[in-house]
Amino acid sequence: MALDKNGIAQRIxxxxxxxxxxxxxxxIPTLVANYIPQGIEVEFQSENGILGMGPFPFDGEEDAxxxxxxxxxxxxxxxxxxxxxxxxxxxxRGQHVQLTVLGAMEVSQNGDIANWKIPGKMVKGMxxxxxxxxxxENIIVAMMHSNKVGESKILKACxxxxxxxxxxxxxxxxxxxxxxxxxxxxxxxxxxxxxxxxIISKTEGDLVVPDVVPEMHFD
Amino acid sequence: xxxVVKNVEEALVGIQDGMTLxxxxxxxxxxxxxxxxxLVKLGTKNLTCISNNAGVDDFGIxxxxxxxxxxxxxxxxxGENDEFERQxxxxxxxxxxxxxxxxxxxxxxxxxxxxxxxTPAGYGTEVAEGKEVRVFNGKPHILESxxxxxxxxxxxxxxxxxxxxxxxxxxRNFNPMMAMAGKITVAEVEExxxxxxxxxxxxxxxxxxxxxxFQGEKFEKRIxxxxxxxxx
Numbered sequence: 001m002a003l004d005k006n007g008i009a010q011r012i013x014x015x016x017x018x019x020x021x022x023x024x025x026x027x028i029p030t031l032v033a034n035y036i037p038q039g040i041e042v043e044f045q046s047e048n049g050i051l052g053m054g055p056f057p058f059d060g061e062e063d064a065x066x067x068x069x070x071x072x073x074x075x076x077x078x079x080x081x082x083x084x085x086x087x088x089x090x091x092x093r094g095q096h097v098q099l100t101v102l103g104a105m106e107v108s109q110n111g112d113i114a115n116w117k118i119p120g121k122m123v124k125g126m127x128x129x130x131x132x133x134x135x136x137e138n139i140i141v142a143m144m145h146s147n148k149v150g151e152s153k154i155l156k157a158c159x160x161x162x163x164x165x166x167x168x169x170x171x172x173x174x175x176x177x178x179x180x181x182x183x184x185x186x187x188x189x190x191x192x193x194x195x196x197x198x199i200i201s202k203t204e205g206d207l208v209v210p211d212v213v214p215e216m217h218f219d
Numbered sequence: 220x221x222x223v224v225k226n227v228e229e230a231l232v233g234i235q236d237g238m239t240l241x242x243x244x245x246x247x248x249x250x251x252x253x254x255x256x257x258l259v260k261l262g263t264k265n266l267t268c269i270s271n272n273a274g275v276d277d278f279g280i281x282x283x284x285x286x287x288x289x290x291x292x293x294x295x296x297x298g299e300n301d302e303f304e305r306q307x308x309x310x311x312x313x314x315x316x317x318x319x320x321x322x323x324x325x326x327x328x329x330x331x332x333x334x335x336x337x338t339p340a341g342y343g344t345e346v347a348e349g350k351e352v353r354v355f356n357g358k359p360h361i362l363e364s365x366x367x368x369x370x371x372x373x374x375x376x377x378x379x380x381x382x383x384x385x386x387x388x389x390x391r392n393f394n395p396m397m398a399m400a401g402k403i404t405v406a407e408v409e410e411x412x413x414x415x416x417x418x419x420x421x422x423x424x425x426x427x428x429x430x431x432x433f434q435g436e437k438f439e440k441r442i443x444x445x446x447x448x449x450x451x
Binding site: 046047048049050055056057058059060061062063064065066067068070071072073074082083084085086088089092093112122123124125126127128129130131134135161162163164165166 | 249295297299314318322323324338339340341343344391392394395440442443445446
């Protein structure tokens, strides 16, 4: 069965390594914080100027001066720090943040990503996404494999305006874990009960399929 | 050097139609709300506003948009308000969208005497159109120019009579870089104290970057997305 959004987040959380600083985008990526594997310690960066972001505050304890990049009230964990936006993006551009997880509207087999603009619709802006994708060494995209009318979002080439070029190395969808290398998608894992045929049929880009595709494993 | 002005009226003297203003804040967090309120009263027009966001319909820069005071917005993420969308789609409002890290660095560069810098952000996208590309360490970068403003208006938690500023939590955001990049920088603070009260070790923005400082009359500090967990 295809994963739900929490399942995608839980699978991405398995990629976390001890001691990493991690930037989570808005949407499914935010949910990754709920599934940090036992024994793994990571610290979350919020690009508006926080390292060591904690959970939402208890009712009545919210602070207007303490929000995340999605403008939600949050808390900090012991050892947290605050800084200005230039310092924040120095961390990102300077590759001091080990993992970036973000959503996408489209990805292509050469690692391009589009997630900020649909021509003809209201454009809200790229926020920090272009800085994040241009600089991060390790980017995981959390997204749905196809759109609401069933068209693949895993493409030979993006059709929407790009956020970054050649930057995505791993994609986790409700159906599969894909790696991008040598200009192709590589099928690494499939969601429990999802067939390789279904993944092939919903992937428009070139897909390399090994003889055996393991199922994702959840504890 | 004493930077104290009596009130918001005195702090904003000299702001004229057609000027470029920087306004600190991220969303509604750390915005100079007293100054924005007074700018609306002044009715100054044709302003170019450099700010990460554009407020909501009835708060922040949204109030200046309602009063049709803004000619151009330079931001990284906008459109959390209907009036902004209406003016943008009708062509009344010019909008220049910039990657957030480039926006922060362009303000910092403007204040630091760096006319331009190369960044990888936006390479290969429409942000790079018309910009010089150079390869460093095998990776393409685009040339981004510095930003400065006639007035930078920032908001701090505490400030002293010398203009030294301390920000609180995530309300720091763009305020320190914008303070550096204003020809005249106005700081509105929640608490104004005599020089010598703040520990010099704890100053975030040194007073050299601030020309005018005042204590804001009242701070609403509105929350855009109130998110809480259940007490259990």
